[in-house]
Amino acid sequence: MKSPLLDRRAVLRGVAGVSVALPWLEAMGPAKRAQAATLSGFPKRLIVWFTPDGTIKNNWTPPGTDPTASRILAPLARYKDYVTVLDGVDNVASYNGVGDGHQTGMGCMLTGIELLPGSTKGGCDTCAPAGLAGGPSVDQVVVQKSAPNTKFSSLEMGIQTGGGGNAWSYSNYSAANMPLPLENSPANVWKRVFTDLQAGGGDPMALDRLKTERKSVLDATIKHYQTVAMKLGQSDRAKMNAHLQGVRDLETRLLAASPAGGAASCVKPPQTAATTDFRTTGKLHMDLLHMAMTCDLTRVGTIQWTRSVGSARMDWLGATRGQHDMSHDANDATTAARDVATGAAITMPTAEMLTRINIWYMEQLFYLVDKLAKTPEGAGNMLDNTLILCVNELSMGNAHNRTDMPFLLVGKAGGAHRSGRVLRYPGATRVPHNNLMVSVLNFMDVPATTFGNPKYCTGALTGL
């Protein structure tokens, strides 16, 4: 497949739960079976998995046909039949439009379209300052096109994604310039998802009253925003309309509620204790997302480890510096570290420490994959009905390149994804990652032939 896109080399220059009677689910109203269901009747789910700062590509890429036969991907070996490695796909969109390469790597990662003009200066002197992403992210397109009747259209969870909201912060966008913030606290996720806004303590009378009262308040609020919006200029009006649409959606969620899944494995998890610990947060987020999906409270989720330029310092691996700081070291540099067993100060190649960090992230992914695989759904398991899209804003950290991206798919998406393969895209012609996003949409039963900016898309990814 030849494409009119830029020549690659031209660019290279340059917790145990308690089974309960589930009043918190029954309170949500009658179940309505929705779209994107698999043949077995279980819903399809999409999970975005983000890790930052690129990888060590030669330790990531498997040399042969076994998709997990590399140091970094080895933790997934038990589930290699569920894994597809994509070798040679490029984030082409990120080489276009406003903003420098650093901003675009993240902002184009799931959107495939140039960043909006903005005020965050960057780039060469011919590059205009950049704002946020210029279109919706692939996960949100799935939400919008498949319109699952779940309580939460999607859940975005982060592990220490930090302060500051800009193009480096967000994976997910509901539309251009509309980022979805990430919840960093598992305790808050638990409260939101599993005790939720449905107070009433299981008393149907109290719940009825709550719904009546909330409806009156939110109806008035919606009218209030409508009245104000009419009197305003264009951009302020759009802002008020966006707010009122959000209140409408909230009202729908609270009043109409959602199907409750009904899988036997659906168990309300015990209250999640507050934590800011990196590893604990990640594990709890995965537990909560897994159960939210098991109970069909959502079908689309994101686990974002830190963010673009994220810099966790994994002292449990012997690291004495943060990931981002080290990702700038030269290929042959060495770094201070500690011997994990003895705590003694040692020196090792920085690339080795970065490899270990990426292996650790892959071990976390194994934890999630393993949970999904061990959750029965019909004759199969939840991993059969799930697609995990693993992304990174860069390929190699110190090169800041977005070519040969370390994209990975895990899970069979209800059979749509023929996994267990290594797909290679060699040669000079760039293979835009928008094509991968088209395939992801198709796997999720969203008809699409293009994604993001069609300039950087030639259809579904060949061979996938």
Added chain:
Amino acid sequence: MYKIGLGSRLVLGLACALMVACSGAIGGDSAGSGGGSDDPAGGTGSMPNNLPQDTPPASLPPDRMMSTVCKGIEPGPTYVRRLTKNEYNNVINHLAGDTSSPAKDFPTETQIEGWDNNGLAQTVSPVLLEQYLLIAEREAQMLVDTKLAALMGNCDVATKGEPACLMALYDNFGRRAFRRPLAADEIALLKVVFDVGKTTGGTNGFKNGIRLVVTEMLLSPPFLYRIEFGMPAKPGETVVRLDHYEMASRLSFLVWNSMPDDMLFTAAKDSKLGTAAEISAQAMRMIGDGKAKASTRHFYEQWLDLDRLDNLMKDAVTFRTWSGAIASAMRTETLRFADEVTWNDSSGDITALLTATYSFMTKTLATFYGGVTAPADDTTFARVDLNAMQRGGVLTQGALMAGLAHENQTSPVVRGLFVREQFLCTHPPAPPDDIQIVIPKLDPTKTTRERFAVHTNLECARACHTLMDPIGLGFENFDAVGKYRTTEAGKRIDATGEIIGLASMTGDAAKFNGPLELGRKLASADEVRSCVGTKWFQYSLGRTQDTNSDACSLDVLKRRFSSNNYKLKDLLMATVQTDAFLFRRVITAGGAQ
């Protein structure tokens, strides 16, 4: 232990560009001066001919009359602004007496140029709207349980009746929540809500109705947003003044980051917030209130990017005494210092900010730095006198010096870039795409200057890095955790440098030796003075300046700043003199902003 990478070019731009030619144009402070309004309605000199009918020229600020840039009244665009997390917390405190900072769990604000209050960046998410609902419900319950009578101005339902007391609620709590009197259609809307609550509340019907009304108020546009329609426009008018209540809010959010107090509400009710003189007098009063410190603090936090201190990590082998507690203490040190310079220092100007030889430390922090007499304990940040041969001014504090460094070494690039962007308002170009961006390797036999010489030895890198490195190398007396040092790799530190590209300082005048002289030079540079004014404009008006339409406002702001000898406190007063603050463009419903 972890650290979030700073999502900014300060970190991304730490690069040493090694392969591709850089384009090294020196950016300018685009909004500094000149230009002037192209508004065809503009008159000449100090006599704008597009004044709203009820605004006599004599009521314009004196600084505007002095400006030669100003022609017609040009306020620039005005955007609806949602309360920031910071503002929401302050408003809930002042409106409901709740000091728990309920917005702390709200999603992070999207930022523009580092500011969290830019109207164009503010969006809503499902998470935020759920939080708004939960907090509104919680506050309403708390208010009707503990302060019901006060919400209604102590209206007695038994004697006055429910309808009268409902109106009293609108006139008391409602007016404060909306920061203006309620409109007739709002009263009709809320009556429906009240009736539902009265029905569902049974024997507690009245109180329950009030609870729902208060809930709606805390979710409504006039509470969550700052919406300004301006005075009704007369035929042919393109700009209008704000109405008196809108001006009361502009003043209170500018000076206090919060809602108006009773005196402002009274002034608004009496239509006493119309002329520049009335507005200035109120601003003067408000600046005397301790609440004003909250506004300047929030400015410094964002301008100096103090969030970089959150969980700032250092190489645990190289810097064994570093800890999160030290980073946190450094953040507080800088805020206490900025408070002191702004509000108590005898000169209180940019020079004091960049050169003052005192600071505020705990015993632990002072011991960490060394070289000063440490306070007795850690209970307070006590004022300490610095060794004036070593440290002086905010740039030499740990918050900046440790914050603007790598984990295992200093970074002349990051430090130089910070000065360029935050103090000179220029944006050096970022490194080109797809180059190896690597930090020069550590070498125990070489100083940082020697290792970073790779930048000046490569033609391509030099073009970019001459803007940053020669400034950043001036800070080499401070190591990567902000401790003072005189040697590195066994060699004496060379902290000479040059501020390249200034119009106000060239040749030898732009050269310096060491961080103290660098601070003095920066403090006296016209470009820095102008830049501080620009930064304050962005923060105080919640938007990025427009080169054309804001030329007059910027000129007035900077003129006022200059005539008060660059006293930082006076920036608050400078803002209220500007067209951008005093006026707004007439709204065309559905039309361009």
